[in-house]
Amino acid sequence: MTTVTRERLLQACDALLQPARFKDYGPNGLQVEGRAGVGRLVSGVTASRALIEAAIADGADAIFVHHGLFWRGQSGTVTGWMKQRLALLLRHDINLYAYHLPLDAHAELGNNAQLGKVLGFDLLPARFGEQDLGFLGEAAFDDAAALARHVEARLGRGVTLVDPDAGPLRRVAWCTGGAQSYFEAAIAAGAQAFITGEISEPQAHLARECGVAFLACGHHATERYGAPAVAAHLADELGLQHRFIDIGNPA
Known part of the structure; x- marks a missing residue:
């Protein structure tokens, strides 16, 4: 299995999605730093606890999502659901990449x-x-x-x-x-x-x-189509393994 650095994956994400072009509601890019090497990438719509748990079971080194953990106007405290999600990511040393408006806007893969x-x-x-x-x-x-x-x-x-x-x-x-x-x-x-x-x-x-x-x-x-399309493109470009995990949501 090919492995790239988390920085190389971040560079590839930024080159494709160009987050600097957008005024957004939260940070785009690497939201949670995990292990240095990435060989297996899981994509999903939202960085929910269910997705993180599924990615852990799948052996992911990194998760790529549309809806990340951090948004403008949040309290900034690490309690409750935020603590639970972060604890899982940090305990299992998994990188979390999130792109919001840049992922909506991409002309082919968004x-x-x-x-x-x-x-x-x-x-x-x-x-x-x-x-x-x-x-x-x-x-x-x-x-x-x-x-x-x-x-x-x-x-x-x-x-x-x-x-x-x-x-x-x-x-x-x-x-x-x-x-x-x-x-x-x-x-x-x-x-x-x-x-x-x-x-x-x-x-x-x-x-x-x-x-x-x-x-x-x-x-x-x-919004369940952009994340797997982008992640599959990046995985093909970098030689990574990729799996899309769709956590159902009635909303």
Whole structure:
């Protein structure tokens, strides 16, 4: 098995995802330092205790996730769930790499690009929203209900649809996770339907008043594709072993 240094893996992550380009809600990169050498990499969506325990059982030297441990506005104390997660990582000497917005934005391997691929949309070069995180694509659906059925089949879960009966859909916008605040930017970009993970109260009114369909498809469900795509790419580049472990989440 090939082994690289944790610094070499960090350099490869940063070169691919370019975190310096983004204003983010937490630190991107190596969040927890583990052993010096990395030969086996586990990827997942969130650095939950369940994922860490599964990675330990799998013999991982490093974990690569979208949702790391540290976020702006946290108390900064190492107690409760934070202590439990950190204790596991430190006891087993496992490195934790986390990339948030850079992983959403990557043009080929990121969450949005991979979701578009899973849903079979033809990507358009234009982006929208804060830091250009939102993606646009061409599609062909008779109505929003048909689009919702298609998304449910591809993601394997139900969706919440606010359908203003906009008629045939040809231009779709999406941004994974908790991007409901991007809805107005998607409307301004000419979208006839917007796909994201979550919905808040204002979006239902906006959908009905603006005639643009809104589909809330699950935060986890829309963001489980970028981390394994990036980790698999890095593993292939560096000669590492890789496994994606999907910890189910109804959100």
